[in-house]
Amino acid sequence: MSLESHLAAFDPVTDPDQAERYLTDWPRDAHGRARAILRPRNVEEVAAIVRLCAAEGIPVVPQGGHTGLVEGAVPSGEGREVIVSLERLNRIRDVDAINFSMTVEAGCILANLHAVAAGHDRLFPLSLGAQGSCQIGGNIATNAGGINVLRYGMTRNLVLGVEVVLPDGRIWNGLRKLHKNNTGYDLKQLFIGSEGTLGIVTAVSLRLFPKPTQVETAFLAVESPAAAVELYGLARRDLSDLLSAFEIIPRFGLELAQEATPDLRDPLTTSASHYVLMEASASGLVDLATLMQLFLEGAMEAGHVLDGTIAANTAQARLLWRFREDLVEGQAKRGRHLRTDVSVPISSIADFLARTDAALAAAEPNAIPVAYGHVGDGNIHYNVLPPPDMAEADKPAFLKRCEKAIYACLAEFGGSISAEHGIGRAKLSSYLKGLSPVEKALTEGVKRQFDPEGIMSPGRLFEA
Template sequence: MPPIDDHLAIFDPVTDPDQAERYLTDWPRDAKGRARAILRPRTVEEVAQIVRLCAAAAIPVVPQGGHTGLVAGGVPSADGTEVVVSLERLNHIREIDPANFSMTVEAGCILANLHDVASEHERLFPLALGAQGSCQIGGNVATNAGGLNVLRYGMTRNLVLGIEAVLPDGQIWNGLRKLHKNNTGYDLKQLLIGSEGTLGIVTAVSLRLFPKPTQVETAFLAVENPAAAVALYGLARRDLSDLLSAFELIGHVGVELAQEATPDLRHPLETRSSHYVLMEASASGLVDLSALMQRFLESAMEAGHVLDGTVAANSAQAGALWRIREDLVEGQARRGRHLRTDVSVPISDIAAFLAKTDAALAQAEPNAIPVAYGHVGDGNLHYNVLPPPHMAEGDKPAFLKQCEQVVYAALPEFAGSISAEHGIGRAKLGSYLKGLAPEEKALTEGVKRLFDPKGIMSPGRLFEV
C-alpha cells in the first residue's frame, strides 16, 4: 500500500464491498463509479487533514452527502482515482439561536432533522425537498438546492448566513457568521454555495430561520391547461400575497403515476382534467388564513381559472394531497430508466414552453410519454420523459438522449436554463459547457484556478477536468 493510503487509512475507511456500494452511486443509479478510498471523518479538523494529504499527493477528492443527487455530482469517477469524503458523521447541531432566528449545524445533518429541531423552538427552516429524509444540509448548500418553497423563501443560498469550509489546500475557512446584514466586501460564501464541491468542502453552515406557521391551507385544484395555472398563480400572488408558499403544476399522467406507486392513493377530485394545481399558503400570528383562502378560491372560480377543487380540512388530508406530488416521482422510478430534466423559463412563458416542447417531442419521438410537472412560482419545470412500454433496455439511452435534446432545444427561445435546482454534476456537463458564453467561461475558470490551482476538488464537475 502506498504511503498516502496508509495515512488516509486512519479516517475510518469503508472497506467492505457491500457497505461501499451506496457510496459509489446516487439515487437514480444511472451512474456508478469506483473510489480509491471512502473516508468518513468525524470533525472538520479531520476533513482538513484528508484534504491536505490529498493535495500534497495530487489525489482528487469528491465530497459526498446523502446520495440523493440527480446529476452524478457526488458519484466517484469510473477510473477509481478519487477519494470520497463522506460528511455523514459531521452531524451535530452546534447552536440554535431562536432570538436571532438562526441555527448553526454541521454538513452531515439530515434536512428533516433540522426541520424537527427548528420546530421544537417554534421556528421554521423552510427548505423542503422530496428527499429531505435522506439528504444532508452540506449537499443542499453545495448544490444550492431549490425545492417546494422557493417562491416564498428563495433557494438555499437565500437561507445561508454563514459557512465553514475546508479549502482545496486544507485550510479551514471559518465564515460562520450569524449576521442577517453584512456588507463588508465580497460575499465569499456565495461562491461556495452551488459550487458542487469544486471549490472546497462545506463542513458547517449558519442558517436563517423563520416563524413557525400556526395555520396552513392546502388546496388541490383542477385547471383547464398550463395557461390557466399561470393565470391562477398571478391571482394567488395578488390575493394571498407573501403567504403563498407553494404552487405546483401536475399533469394527469403525474397523478396516475402517483397512484401506481401508492395504490391506495385516491384521486381527490370528481372532475378529471389534463392539469392540476397543488398550492399551499401558511401564516402565523393574527391572520385569518382560512377566510383569506376561501375568498381567493371564490374569486378564482368566478374568473374561470378553476374547474374544481378541494381544500384539506386537516393535516392528514393535506398530507394525502402532497403524496400525489411526492409519489409521482416514485411512480416514474418504477417505470424504469427515464429522462429527468430540471429546466426553468420565465413564469410568463411556462405555457408556451410546454406547448412548444410537447409538439416538438411528438414529432421527434411519437411514442414518448411526457411527464411535465414543477414549481410554477419560480418557473422551474421537470419535463421528464418515459420511454414507451416494452422498449428494450439497450435502446433507452439513445432514445432518452434524443428526447433530452428536444427539451433543451426549446429553451433558447425563452432564455431558459437547463438546470434550475439539480445542478450540473457530471451528467449535464456537456450541455452546460456548450451553452456557456466565452466571457462567463473565462471568469468561472479563473475562480476555479484561484481556489483550486491543483484541480483536485471534484474534477469533471462544472469543469472538464
C-alpha cells in the same frame, strides 16, 4: 508511509457490500469506483484528508446523502478519487431563536433540521422530496430549491455563513450569523452551488423564520398550464403574499402517483388535463382559512378553477401532497427515464410546455412526457418515459435525443438547464456549450484561484 496508511485513520469503508451505496447514485443510473471512502468525524479530520490528497495530487469528491440526480457525488469509473463522506459531521452547534438562526454541520439530515427548528418554534423552510435522507451540505453544494422557493428563496437565500475546507487543506471559518453584512465580497456565495469544486462545506449558519401556526392546502383542477399560471398571479395578489407553494401536475402525474401508491384516490370528481397543488401559511392574527376560501370562491366564479378541495386538517393536506411526491416514485417504477430540471420565466411556462410537447412529438413520437413542477419559480421537471416495449440497450440514446429536443426549445425561451439539481457530470457537456466566452473565462478564473491543481470534484462544472 503510504497514502493509504495515512488515510486509514479516517474510518475507511472497506466492506464491498457496505461501499456500494457510496459508489452509486440515487437513480442507480451511474456507478463508479473510488480509491478510498473516508468518513471523518470533524472539520479538522476533513482538513487533514484534503491536505494529504493535495500533497499527492489525488482528486477529492465530497459526498452527502446520496440523493443527487446529476452524478455529482458519484466517483468516476477510473478509481482515482477519494470520497469524503460528511455523514458523521452531524452536530447541531447552535440554535439562536432570537436571532432566527442555527449553526449546523454539513452531514445533518434536512428533515432533522426541520424538527430542531420546530422545537424552538421556528421554521427552516427548505423542503425537498428527499429531505428524509439528503444532507444540508449537499443542499448547500447544489443550491437546492424545492417547493418553498417562491416565498423563501433558494438555499443561497437561507445561508448566513459557511465553514469550508479549502483545496489546500486550510479551514475558512465564515460562520457569521449576521443578517446584514456589507463588507466586501460575499465569499460564502461562491461555495453555494459550487458542487464541491472550490472546497468542502463542513458547517453552515442558516436563516430561520417564524413557525407557521396556520397552513391551508388546496388541490385544484384547471383546464391548462396557461390557466395555472394565471391563477398563480391572482394567488400572489389575493393571498397577501402568504403563498408558500404552487405546483402544477398533469393528469398523467396523478396516474403515476397512483401506480406507485395504489391506495391513493382522486381528490376531485372532475378530471382535468392539469391540477394545481397550492399552499399558503401564516402566523399571528391573520384569518388564513377565510382568505383562502374567499380566494378560491372568486377563482371558481371567474372560471379560473374547474373544481377544487381544501384540506380540512393536516392529515388531508399530507394526503394531497402524496400525489406530488409519489409521482416521482411512479416514474422510477417505469424504469430508466429522462429527468430534466429546467426553468423559464414564469410568464413563459405555458408556451414552453406547448412548444416542447410539439417538438418532442415530432422528434420522438413514442416518447411519453410528464411535465410538472414549481410554477412560482418557473422550474419545470420536463421528464420523459420511454415506450414500455423499448429494449434497455436502446434507452440511453433515445433519452439523449429527447433531451436534445427539450434543450433546443429551452434555448428559445432563454431558460436554464438546471434550476435546482446542479450540473454534476451528467449535464457537464450541455452546461459548457451554453457558457459565453466571458462566462467561461470568469468561472475558470474562480476555479484556478481556489483550486489551481484541480483536485476538488474534477469533471463537475469543469472538464477534468
